[in-house]
Amino acid sequence: MLFRQLEYLVALSREHHFARAAQSCYVSQPALSEAIRKLEDELDVPLIRRGRKYEGLTPEGERIVMWAQRILADRDALKNEVSALRTGLSGRMRIGAVPTASGAVSLLTGPFCTAHPLVTVEVMADLRSEEILRQLQNFELDAGITYLHKDLSKNFRAVPLYEERYVLLTTTVDGLTDPTTATWTDASRLPLCLLTGSMQGRQVLDELFAEAGLRPSPRVETDSVAALFAHVRTGQWASIVPHTWLHVFGVPHGMRAVPLTEPARTVPVGLVVTTREPVSVMARALTEIARHTDVAADLEGLPGDTGPR
Template sequence: MLFRQLEYLVALSRERHFARAAQACYVSQPALSEAIRKLEEELDVPLVRRGRKYEGLTPEGERIVVWAQRILADRDALKDEVGALRTGLSGRMRIGAVPTATGAVSLLTSPFCAAHPLVTVEVMADLQSDDILRQLRNFEIDAGITYLHRDLSENFRTVPLYQERYVLLTTSAGGLAHRATATWTEASRLPLCLLTGTMQGRRVLDEVFSELGLRPAPRVETDSVAALIAHVRTEQWASIVPHAWLHVFGVPHGMRAVPLVEPARAVLVGLVTTAREPGSVMARALTEIARRTDIAAALEGTGS
């Protein structure tokens, strides 16, 4: 059994198409198909349901993919570990982040890159919380920045980073613009643009509104905080955004960020990695940076 065969199987599971999987692996489709067929012979189980086109993996194939992902992740972790011992940490680190936390990601990646100049970083910044946990389980990313739920399983390790709190973003001419604070009830009466309902950042807002017996009906929904800010700029809408985003943009010209109270809600955001040992050397290095970086203090330095 070769690592390459396992890579082909994982790619086929991900792409769900022989041609796309072959393209992702930089091989011809016949070469990929033949390698998977030989893997089936070695394991003596059918891995792929074959027809005129790809019809999915067999139950055995689905199970073997989990093992393949784990084996390949351990191989990569071993290479990174050996490389770190010889020349220092090098390679590529992959971070997934929920959209509301992307404004804080640079507060981790900047000191990380300074400490490890041979590492490149890839940030996937528009993932949902469930996607981050799934990709961590499947070894597709090394670490995630997301909401720290109480029900996170023991398969994950967490490092709290900051408390996400919320502001009403409105134009300077808005009726609540010059208030020191605004209530959630007052915000619910405004024409709102909000994140989509599938996103955890939006579900937090909905929970607050529900506790107050309110059901705002936003006319615009998006999966991008930047898009929310752009809509507020048209002076037709107001929005509710995480305070952490102001660290990146400040309060945009012509707008006001009014803290929301009654209730003053905050949700814990943190770094999440898998609990497997020895695990990713990249994840361990990023965890060390997270533990000694006061991200909360940096974000609180943002004015409103």
């Protein structure tokens, strides 16, 4: 009963709404409310600020949610560990990734699923770097693939995967004097379509432009990778994308990808898991796969012919 009460409380904390929390737990709203009320009685503290509608958790409730997430994660980890010892690894693994790391995720999930055929994998590939770390801390993810910052907290362990570098994505009639390479200054002179400023990938681009003494003024901004390619295809826009995207989308007909130089900086991307012991059996298994998979080699170079077609 305690596990169920904790599950309901965590769901309420996540959904901020009684009906949605009950729906996510596949119970009626009265059943969820009653279970949480009994938990309050057992702990002898109010967990929810009640009014005419849900008004959030009390400070005690916020603290209990942190313990609940840890207890439920330990329960699931114990079940997975016992199951792995008995019949091999099974269950569901949850991976969070920044949008630019889609190619790297697929290079890990393939060998992972081959090694562990009883495991299903859920990939959330549109998360911000800080959201991945938050969900790892809250036991909502088993592993993340994200940018490796120098100030990464000691609460996380990282396995470097590859260095992200950038290319100018244009049409074949872009006016560049050299079709094989371009500078950030060249890019700044073109009508740009870039990711929105709140996204980590865009923030990296802004830093690189700043290193060259430039400040980009994109005419179009989007949070969609597909929208970037669609805008460039029209012939009106250019964009700057990580080279890894080309291994997923290719270089569409009539477009080319030109490596950017001056500066030719790269950004490290890696697999991140928590350092908390005992490590999740899922995280441990994926880390082992990552250490024996040469992701960087698979993502080396640009796919196909990047020149005019």
